């Protein structure tokens with residue numbers, strides 16, 4: 905599994921269907937075979953990054 909943002913593999917599991925990319929500090933949630941991407945802001949809130957990615961980029965690739 906690769907991060908859709910940085911294509912890195914430095915991804916840690918933080919919960920059920922929830923992952924965190926330690927390379928670009930993005931939270932990844934898998935839903936219906938697709939990533940939902942959220943950036944954790946300095947104040948701890950989450951902002952969605954889904955709009956920045958194409959549908960194909962958000963598809964979860966199982967390796």
Ligand SMILES: [Zn+2]
Nearest residue numbers: 907910925928
């Ligand atoms: Zn990343």
